[in-house]
Amino acid sequence: MHAVKTSDVFELLRDGGPQTRAQLAESSGLARSTIAARIDVLLRLGLVAPYGDAVSTGGRPPSLLALNPSARVVVGVDLGATHARAVLADLAGTILAEARADLDIADGPDVVLGWVTTTVRSLLRGQQRKLADLAAIGIGLPGPVEHSSGRAINPPIMPGWDRYDVPAHVRRHVDVPVLIDNDVNIMALGEQHAHFPDVQDLVFIKVSTGIGAGIISGGALQRGAMGTAGDVGHVRLPGAEGVTCRCGNEGCLEAVAAAPALAATLRASGAEVTGSADIVALVRGGNLDAVQVVRQAGRDMGEVVAMVVNFINPSVVVIGGAMSGAGEHLIAGIRETVYQRSLPLATEHLRIVPSAAGEQAGVLGAAALAIAHVLSPAEIERASLAVTG
Amino acid sequence: MHAVKTSDVFELLRDGGPQTRAQLAESSGLARSTIAARIDVLLRLGLVAPYGDAVSTGGRPPSLLALNPSARVVVGVDLGATHARAVLADLAGTILAEARADLDIADGPDVVLGWVTTTVRSLLRGQQRKLADLAAIGIGLPGPVEHSSGRAINPPIMPGWDRYDVPAHVRRHVDVPVLIDNDVNIMALGEQHAHFPDVQDLVFIKVSTGIGAGIISGGALQRGAMGTAGDVGHVRLPGAEGVTCRCGNEGCLEAVAAAPALAATLRASGAEVTGSADIVALVRGGNLDAVQVVRQAGRDMGEVVAMVVNFINPSVVVIGGAMSGAGEHLIAGIRETVYQRSLPLATEHLRIVPSAAGEQAGVLGAAALAIAHVLSPAEIERASLAVTG
Structure with missing residues (x-):
């Protein structure tokens, strides 16, 4: 804090509830003239508005001020x-x-x-x-x-x-102002804001045509040095040698566990499927082949989720994206591997759950x-x- | 900021250099009485001390105040x-x-x-x-x-x-006050403070009897929900199936690439080695077996470092610990795999370097x-x- 900023006064009101200018000056130790000038700016920005009526100590009633979330x-x-x-x-x-x-x-x-x-x-x-x-x-x-x-x-x-x-x-x-981020980062933010506001360490994994992760660690979204953090789709999976991925490498998680790979497996056994929606429909309809394929995809994903759990130690792993519609079969496969492969302390209070925000995340x-x-x-x-x- | 704190006034001095009480009040917009009271506390704590002499505008010279790093x-x-x-x-x-x-x-x-x-x-x-x-x-x-x-x-x-x-x-x-952390977390902090003060995303990997990582992401040490973040030693390595680890699982990185595994391999070909120091001595002496074993350990580690790079996208990966004494052979093996396995954008500006802080980290x-x-x-x-x- 190099000088009292408008944002400092905004935070006083956000954290302290409705107050008069005099109360703000007294409780904060800021100069009255500083408070008055900063409040004037916040009123003009619409971020703060008069709030109800304060009890007067005589003369003109002092006006209470409060945040104004609906202004913008x-x-x-x-x-x-x-x-x-x-x-x-x-x-x-x-x-x-x-x-x-x-x-x-x-x-x-x-x-x-x-x-x-x-x-x-x-x-x-x-x-x-x-x-x-x-x-x-x-x-x-x-x-x-x-x-x-x-x-x-x-x-x-x-x-x-x-x-x-x-x-x-x-x-x-x-x-x-226009803020841009990748889809799985905003899904992680949305899931946390809506359903895990008190969780500081959450990894959101999106499974559909590709597989990617959004990482919230220490309470903050972690984008990495170049903004590419969260790429779990191209981790090399033990046992997947020889399977070529669209990235040009071999044995990537995506090449065996994302929707296109599962659809190809199911087509080979005669089913008519092209993407996540068809696979989810088959699983929901109780098609045994589809259930087994999804369960195995869960186990394969579990290898990478186990690595994520060991590495960043989240308290919540959320599984979202179109394939998460296949429900407990996918999650069960993931849990099966994670609880076998991860360290006891890292999984002691770990929750692996389907996205609650769903398509809204x-x-x-x-x-x-x-x-x-x-x-x-x-x-x-x-x-x-x-x-x- | 709910009220002006002593730490706020401390930060004014830390960020603004030596100042008088009057200058602090004027530049910050804080009440003079607030500044005076907080400065009094900081003087008593020894965190702030009088500094040189300020030019007076008449009367008693106003005293300059500054941080006092040697007080404590x-x-x-x-x-x-x-x-x-x-x-x-x-x-x-x-x-x-x-x-x-x-x-x-x-x-x-x-x-x-x-x-x-x-x-x-x-x-x-x-x-x-x-x-x-x-x-x-x-x-x-x-x-x-x-x-x-x-x-x-x-x-x-x-x-x-x-x-x-x-x-x-x-x-x-x-x-x-006594602060405790695990050794690799403090090594990451030490390396960053001493050699990469401007780097926000740094992963320190310690290789000796075990293999572990300290993660600095978004400028902050990431400990995870239970404080176990950074466990890379028990990630399952493609191709290491059947090798039993001391953790009870199979195919962990540690079971094939940490010092005990390398020592066992070298002993099998007749060398007298027990730990990191012996292996490092052999490599430095130009023993071809030892060089090859260390290079392969680097390639194996590279699989996990590639995963770390894809997942958390650091700009610097530091290799430390006793085995890092084997120098470029280990790093070369790591780089070989990482640049093959990681995504182009994640490795575009990536540096993989031996610890500069070394035993001081x-x-x-x-x-x-x-x-x-x-x-x-x-x-x-x-x-x-x-x-x-």
Whole structure:
């Protein structure tokens, strides 16, 4: 803390509940003039608003001030291989409206981001909110992302997106901060915010066409030095030698346990399956081949989950993505290997659970990413400077 | 920030350099009375001291205040299987004195911690420092540690230490805060502080009798939910099926790539070796068998390092521990596999290097752990309350 910042005063109100300016000065030890100036900025930003009436000690009643979560809104967007979802949320994370579309990421940035900007406007209109109320947009992309620049980097299933400047495109149509992350990172954030707010160490594993992980460790999302953290799909699996992966290496987890590999196995025994949805349908219908194939995929995944548990020691491992619809058969296979392979202390209080947020995990996380940005000290300072000139 | 804390004023001085009370009040927006009271506490704690002379604007010259890193000292202790090291350092991390002993951790807490408390006193005496100058002690133990309680948990090479209350023992003789962590965590901290202060994502891998990792991700040491993060020794290695590990499982990395496995291989071809030191001596002497065995151990380790690189995406992987004395042969084997197995984006700027801190990594990290505790906001508040009653 080099000087009292607007964000410091915001935090006093966030953590201390409704207070008057005088109470803020007294409880904090800050100069009254400092409090008054910072509150003025927060009122102009809409982050703080007058709250009820305080008891007066004579003269003009002192006004109570409090956070104002509904003053601004954010949009969270989850872009998958063949779907797109969006939510409008207030700064407390309450969902105000939703939208969904079948949309191919391979149609490229113009089509997909066209849907995003159109949807942002229609979500706002539907809730009678102005564009000026929108504080930020969070977007999850189904591929590796350079979080700092918001660019997708060599995304395998996203032709036309390599190094594309997603924030710049969106801001040409809706000029607010745009935060980009990969889909499994925002799913981890969404699952944690919605269902494990007190958990500091959570790994979210998405299983569908590929296999990837979002890592929350020590309470923070861990993106790694280049933003590629969480790649568990290309770990070499004991016993999978000779199986070629789409990455060019041999024996990767994805090459034996992701949906395309399971579909190929089932087709070889005569079933008509192309992807996760077909496999999940067969499992739910009680098809024994499909149940066995999924259970074995769980065991194979368990080898890598055991490694993750030994390495980062989470208290919760969440299994999500389209294949998680195959339910307990997948989880049972994973648990079988993990409890055999991991160290006793690391598994003593470990929970391995299916995603509770389900298809909402991504949009919830994208909204959380946007809200965290809007309420970050740096962003409040930036906004303060903008209103004070 | 719920109120202006002593630690806030400490940070103003730490980040802003020497200042007068009036300058602190003006630049920060804090009330003058608040600044005066907090500075009084920091002077009594010895963390801040008068600094030179400020230019007066008339009357009594206002006194400049600054941090006072030499006012207090810490001791960092690194306990290994058969050695013990300690350093005395000031709050800036400058090493003032060192001590070393050949000491068996298996001799148990009384003997080993007896050395620690005796050494703390002799290090202080040697530098003419009083016990009251000692602010904290950091200790690394060669086994799993519950960081919050400072107890070793089921440590395999530490008979008599299971759940032993290390801080309570030390505090019966030297009553200052005692921070405990496992040896490889403090080695990671020490390496980062001494050689990679700007690196946020560093994994330190210790190779000797066992193989373990210390993980710094997003700038912070990651201990995991139960404090067991970094266990890479018991990851199942492709191709190592049938090799039984001391943990009871099969095919663990340790069972094929740690010093005991390499020594057994070399003994089978007639060499007289018992541990890391003998193997390192053979490699340095140019023994071809030893070179090949170490190179292959590097390749095997590379499988697990590749997994670590894909999963947590560090920018630096440091190889330390006794076996790292085998130098480039081990590192070359590791690199060979990592650059073949890891994803291009994850290895684009990756450095895999031998430990530069070497045998000092542990004590440097233990001292850093103690200093971070002493200067943490919570600890400054606790100390403030103690002096103000």
